Amino acid sequence: MIRLGLRLTVGGGREAAARLAIIAAAVALGVGLLLGTLAAIGAIGTQNSRGAWFNSGSAETAPAPAPATGSTVDPLWWHLDGDRFEGRLIGRLDLAATGPHSPLPPGLPRLPGPGEFYASPALGRLLATTPADELAARYPGRQVGTIGDAALPGPDSLVIVIGHRPDELAGARDARQVTSIVTASDGSCGNPSCLVGLDNNGMDLTLSVVAAALVFPVLVLIGTATRLSATRREQRFAAMRLVGATPRQISVLSAVESTAAAVLGTAAGFVLFLLAAPLLARIDFTGTLFFPGDLTLPATDVVLVALGVPAAAAVSARIALRGVRISPLGVARRVTPRPPRAWRVIPLAAGLLELTYLIGRVPTSSDDQVRVFLPGILLVLGGLVLAGPWLTMLGARLMTRGAGRPTTLIAGRRLSDDPKAGFRAVSGLVLALCVTSTAVGVIGALAAERGVPRGGPIVSATVVGGYQRYDGAGHPAGGVATPPDAVLAGLRAIPGVRGVTVNHLDPTYAWGTHAGLGGGLADCAQLTATAAFGTCPAGAEAARVNSSFLSIGLRGTPPWPATWPATTTSAEQLRGLPVQEIAVATDGSSAAVERARTVLANAYPGEQPAITVAEDRAQQAANLDADRRLADVVVAISFPIAGCSLAVSVAGGLSDRRRPFSLLRLTGVRLGVLRRIVLLESALPLVVVATVAIGTGFLTAQLFLRAQFGYSVRAPGTAYYLTIGGGLAVALGVITATLPLLSRLTGPEMARNE
Template sequence: MTNWLQDLAFGFRLAFTGHRPWGRLVVTAVGIGLGVAVLLGAATVPNVHAARIERENLRNPVAAADSPGAGVLVANSDVLQFGDSSVRGLQLRNMRGDAPVAPGLTRNPEPGEMVVSPKLQELLQSPVGELLRPRLPGEVVGVIGQDGLTGPGELFFYVGSDSLSPLSDQVNAVFHHFGETGQVDAQLDTNSQLILLLSMAALLVPIVVYVAATARLAEAARQRRLAAMRLVGATGRQVRRMAVGEALAGAVLGVALGWVLFALVKPVVEHVGTADLTIFSSDVRPVWSLALLITLGIPALAALVTTASLRRSIVQPLQVARRTSARPRKLAWRLVPVVAGLLGLVVIGLEGVGGTSALRVFLVSVVLVLAGVPLLLPWCVERIAGRLGGGSTAWQLAVRRLQMTSGTAARSVSAIAVVVTGVIALQTLVASVGASAGERVLGRDFATGSVLVDAGLPEDPAAVQQSVRELQALPGVDVRSAELLSYGNSDPDSYWTVHIADCAQIAALAVVTDCADGDVFATTPQPGGEHVAGATLQLLDSYYGATDRPTTGQPVSWTVPGAVRPANPVARDGEVELYVTPAAATGIPDSTRRVRIQLQLDPAAPPEVVEHVRNVAAAHLVEPMTSGDHGTVRTRPDQERDAVLAATRLALLAGALVVFALIGCSLFVSAAEQIQERRRPLAVLGAVGVPRRTMAWSLLLQNAVPMLVATALAAVTGLLMGVLVVVISQEDEIAFDVPGMLGLLAFAAIAVVVVTALSLPAARRATRPEGLRTE
């Protein structure tokens, strides 16, 4: 054991000596340090998620509000859409003098008082927030502490109320303290889970591949030093232990640097993200078991890769030889991980994603595909380089070098192949989810510039006309239609829309003749194919408020009057359209009626006009929602999905930049190493008069060809994996993020050009006649 430690320690010291060791050591440590920082960031995800869910649970009671002894009544406020952000809140009503205090507060707000999050307070104090203030239900009297928020950027408020009813199904109760009952669902929807798992694999697997490739940087120079050790009497086993010690030096420094970078970046996370998904820096704590695995596993991985690279080599005192002669690489075993991973995705697509086990199989399948790409790449580079020939002098020099060192060339771009594969697959999934979500939210009936206001019927019917007048008075707003609707069905397979309107409004909605108050008109998917007269509809109750408004919460029966006249058939997804005049609609309860106002915005209208529309709707209507090309109020699952999409795009950009920075380091060190190894041939070429421009083009082509092969392989594999993942997610359509893919290819091209430019000075020095006397 003592000899082992001595050999490792000697190899560790060897990394700091020799010919200009610091450049190689610094590049290795920086590359591994960036990778470790990213891995540590990924190890914080479980703790960050758990902390967010814990805070969400603390302020979301689910106890029955009509239970005796309730201390506080709690109800969710309407989600307010402001620009691209969502504002949420809770209404509180104290029922006892010792009522429990909501998390993040020192006391519950009294009726008319409101306590807001720091980010919401900042927004309200800005000029932009003036348009949001009319929709908030109270006067700001304080700021919510960290315990009451899921993130520092959350737009959230508590408001005091004296009208919450314990009989409402939208009101819950807290007895002794918040968080004492029930838990909210901590699970994201399936698409969000797929996006997160694929994101982690796409950004973390390349880091591991890069760390493995970094352990073999400057391998030729290392083997020359080890050969010198053999010359002074070291055995083969001692040489291998020295090599491991030398690799551990860069790995240990990289791990230490990674922890330092993680600590420096940690305070910055509070300023990154979206309003729906931000993180407190105190929650950014790696899971200790994962942190330990990263801290010990990275040096262990470097040691294993170094040992494997020397397994088939004989370090002789005066040379390094291979145990076997060079043979063409075999394809069969290299295909196994990729094929197995793709088959796993196909199986999940056929059976569907259901439960934790399926998600684990999904993650393993994705990792297999990504890990198989660097195994396939050396074979691809070797086969393509072997078939290249002819051309200019620069081309022949580059091709010949690639044919001799295809493995080294493939290793230098292996990480980029993995990251491009994963990011293209992720871009395909995100684009498909976004396209499907956009179609579901905006609908097919909204033209560009249209806004639809959908709200419950207010107690005062005059408020509807007041809303229409104020909306029409807004600059750039044209009120196209304003009507009352009820929704219901006559059987589980039919869905009916009841339009309650006068004859003038009905004439604008359908082609009818001889309209008079008391008439009823109907359109059917097939003329004469369905008799609606006398049918009994189960109309949906529209009132789900938290106050004492009259509501049953159950469907209300209404029988269509016997005299139903036909209207011009307008088939809309198989729905039945009823147009009922006011006199014929007397039997339709107000609780089932909704207000729908369709607006058209002038292209020259200012962007803030939509906020004015929302303010008018909030002032006069019940629980209004506005939707259309200028924004929509979404439900909570959609907000989570949108937050995940936005965070994924941000993580993709940041992660891609980090990984490409790592790859640039790898390419540069690899190019510098090859120039160092080719000092004599380059000096000979310079001595016989080969132009430096030819040498520069040779270096560019030598870097560009493996990069082209890597990106081509990655694009094909990434698109195939992306399509399979979209099929698993059961999205309505498959969309491709062409600009994002072109951006990745642009990054790759820039990396090649930059690395070549940085390598030119070393190449020029190597072409001088002095290079002939370097050995």
């Protein structure tokens, strides 16, 4: 029977070949997406582990004691910091060995000596092609080698390791001694032992939800393609039953056809993944790109996908043709199927109840979050598909009651008789609408709660050097010395620099007793040159300003006044106060920004590197931007897949119903009437269930947000309505594009018994 099944699959003419190709393509797309998601999850863990060594200094919170007599380990002075160039992060590590046996970080042949440094390949190229006063002048010494890939999170990572004498780092701010190098990441960056890296457990939750959102439309496409020409295949199998074939033999034949297509699709899916892996490596999920070798799959994943997909296809075929196996006359009788029952909404309700129950009970572990959130979201998506026929039946019955035309009556009666077939055509698009609404609801709320305003171009292009010292309550309590006049003059002399303002600590400001802005003092002459941060009252020499210029426009802070209140402190007295920040207003050109950053880095070595306001905003919004990109991927993929499902289903439905349509034409029904019937049969379930799907999507987003973050869904923007409207318009266009097939499929010759 297996050989016969293969012959029917391969040698069944153009119809069988087309069905085989469509099913294989659908399976290939699903397998490719699944493999890509699994590879991305593994790559994030690999990337974190390879960059774990950066956290060696934070793993030991106190300076290491002097080595005991006979010890083979000499402490290593360790100072990790982050520099920036044109918005990109540069990892800077300053080291100083205290003896010949200090630990060696990965990727280095030896520790750099005083006046030497190693640079990553990407940073080495930047140093070679960028003017020295914009970048290289920040780093003392000369390059003696390149950091190996084993020490880099990604191929575009910018990392520099600089050597010093021990006495140079002994008094440096935040410098520590380490006696070992961290070799593994715990995957969570929410604790003091992980200053560098990504919370890959949290990313697992995001990617798992994304995978579920993508796989469901693909499964619908596979199911739709599997049922192509279902009526003719049922007739063929029923005829075999009449001549003596057993139910088991029919099961084997149906399983062989679907399994063969699934095997071909699975193989093609692996090829698709291998071809797409280099492109996947170019997608910035984590702030740096993947090495191509990171996107590998464990043998267990390969075996599970390679065996599980064909097995699932065989089970699907067995379920789809169960009526033929029961009775050889099951097809010929053409009885009206039983209407769907209300129990179909139970899984959908269960998923929503599960998400509701999680409000206030979400576990802290990201692994547990995956286990509790993912089943609820899968239940919602699966429950929507299961409840779709019942909702379609309700809508069809309402349409039939108010029918005033034959077209509406025939379409409504057909949908009432077989709502499963009517919903099947639009199920993929309905899922896409639900997924899109959920993604927009979640991202919109996060943007409203966590989004960071970018600020105007003058503010965004301002370079800010932060030098605050904090007390035990987290309030500014110190800073650095006022920069020499030569430093200020050098900053103002840079082409593109518009002004410089030094923000001094206000010693009279009582933290905890004042509300609103304050904590800083600034020279009015300097503020005039950086007017975007406010000005002084007329005649004032100095003014009270906020403790940080980076907080301008942030949520939760009062609006910045156009005019700051005056103070009696003189400009000369300001020079004796600690400096909290230095703001350098630029024209936004790369040369001006980077030269200003270089001057500040050399004026205050060992301090936090300067950052532009735009970079600070981007850094705060990095996770939100990554989630937004993933949501865009979900929307961009799910809608085309849904469109393919719709086109395949409508075309297949027309092919299966060509005989009854031909009989209607012989009785005098015009072709235009048939076309309106087909359009109504597809449009009604689309409108009815799509409304429920959109509402379910936003409700799912609300429950997820309340459980995970305590946020609420916000009204979507214009882009959402354009996306939904465009998707529905394209769907109706796809349905309309299949209508010309009616003329060819409903000729008189099609009315004969087949």
